[in-house]
Amino acid sequence: MPDRITQMRKLVDYYLGYNATRFIALGVETGLFRALAAAPDGVTVAEFAAAQGLAADYARHFLQTGYALELLDLAGDRYRLAEHMAPLLARPDHNSYLGSLAGFHHVSGRDFERMPALLKSGDVYTFQQHDADFIQAVSEVTAGIAGFVAASILPGLPQFAGRDDLNVLDLGCGMGGTLLALARAYPNARLLGVDVEPRSVERANARFAEAGVAGRVSAQVAAAEGVDLAARFDLVTLIQVLHETQPAVRADILAGAARALKPGGVLLVVDEPYPDTTQGLREAKSCAMTQFIERFWGNELLSLAQQKALIEAAGLRVDAQTVPPPGLVSVTIARRPG
Numbered sequence: 001m002p003d004r005i006t007q008m009r010k011l012v013d014y015y016l017g018y019n020a021t022r023f024i025a026l027g028v029e030t031g032l033f034r035a036l037a038a039a040p041d042g043v044t045v046a047e048f049a050a051a052q053g054l055a056a057d058y059a060r061h062f063l064q065t066g067y068a069l070e071l072l073d074l075a076g077d078r079y080r081l082a083e084h085m086a087p088l089l090a091r092p093d094h095n096s097y098l099g100s101l102a103g104f105h106h107v108s109g110r111d112f113e114r115m116p117a118l119l120k121s122g123d124v125y126t127f128q129q130h131d132a133d134f135i136q137a138v139s140e141v142t143a144g145i146a147g148f149v150a151a152s153i154l155p156g157l158p159q160f161a162g163r164d165d166l167n168v169l170d171l172g173c174g175m176g177g178t179l180l181a182l183a184r185a186y187p188n189a190r191l192l193g194v195d196v197e198p199r200s201v202e203r204a205n206a207r208f209a210e211a212g213v214a215g216r217v218s219a220q221v222a223a224a225e226g227v228d229l230a231a232r233f234d235l236v237t238l239i240q241v242l243h244e245t246q247p248a249v250r251a252d253i254l255a256g257a258a259r260a261l262k263p264g265g266v267l268l269v270v271d272e273p274y275p276d277t278t279q280g281l282r283e284a285k286s287c288a289m290t291q292f293i294e295r296f297w298g299n300e301l302l303s304l305a306q307q308k309a310l311i312e313a314a315g316l317r318v319d320a321q322t323v324p325p326p327g328l329v330s331v332t333i334a335r336r337p338g
């Protein structure tokens with residue numbers, strides 16, 4: 001039985017986490033972590049304040065608080081980012097970047113204001129009903145996953161070794177983060193994305209044009225469950241999408257994905273895995289918390305077993321399911337036989 005002090009500490013830690021999240025979002029959004037990453041030898045309070053145009057007193061408190069949270073180290077009077085914090089907080093192109101997660105929590109946390117009413121009515125406030133800030137924050141938070149897919153997952157697949165010309169279909173492409181990352185990693189690939197959310201598709205196509213890849217990468221407004229493209233793709237991806245789909249259409253989405261793959265083609269599903277057991281809920285607090293919030297959007301996080309069953313019911317063979325550290329998402333790799 002935990003004692004009262006232990007329970008108090010638990011709550012105090014949660015409350016600290018809230019403010020630490022806001023602090024990290026502040027450091028990311030103002031570029032202060034980027035500035036610290038650019039000074040590997042560290043900065044004094046006076047140097048930091050002068051270079052960043054900050055009031056000296058606030059500069060000192062920003063650095064001291066970062067030190068208290070173990071985001072910064074201190075040697076003499078010089079503060080610098082702690083080990084590994086530069087890529088985690090200051091390099092959006094790094095495949096372990098987590099900086100945008102803080103801002104996303106900030107934006108998605110606004111939904112708590114609607115929850116007292118929603119708890120009683122049972123209504124949902126869907127992803128698509130959210131404002132432009134929210135859609136943008138989702139796109140930024142999934143950017144790290146796109147980099148992870150391109151840099152860490154696909155290079156490990158023997159099917160694609162030595163290839164740069166893949167045909168890729170991205171279901172639920174959002175603002176095109178995955179498509180852009182794959183277009184950069186595979187310079188001769190042709191990529192198509194579909195998404196039901198028109199603002200995201202418009203932005204995705206604008207990003208492809210800005211990146212000079214619009215000739216081989218495009219996005220269309222369409223429901224993944226309506227896609228009917230036969231045996232054309234080496235790779236079909238569902239990146240953080242399955243948990244956003246309604247139960248009634250999931251089988252159709254997977255059946256369409258299976259049909260769209262060439263024989264031997266690969267389906268890649270990245271999603272947040274919901275625990276199967278009550279003990280698992282305690283071990284995967286982040287997924288449990290995410291599910292609580294996303295339930296109000298009408299979303300349902302699936303367990304690894306549920307994801308596998310859906311994929312296999314579509315006639316695909318699941319080769320691997322993993323939950324890479326730090327345990328925020330799962331990676332499922334399946335193949336069309338043949």
Ligand SMILES: C[S@@+](CC[C@H](N)C(=O)[O-])C[C@H]1O[C@@H](n2cnc3c(N)ncnc32)[C@H](O)[C@@H]1O
Nearest residue numbers: 142172173174177195196197223224239240244
């Ligand atoms: C969390 S976002 C992920 C976006 C993108 N895959 C990425 O990694 O950046 C989920 C996306 O799935 C889309 N979505 C949800 N249900 C869908 C469906 N039935 N068909 C197509 N897109 C869908 C949403 O509109 C949203 O853009």
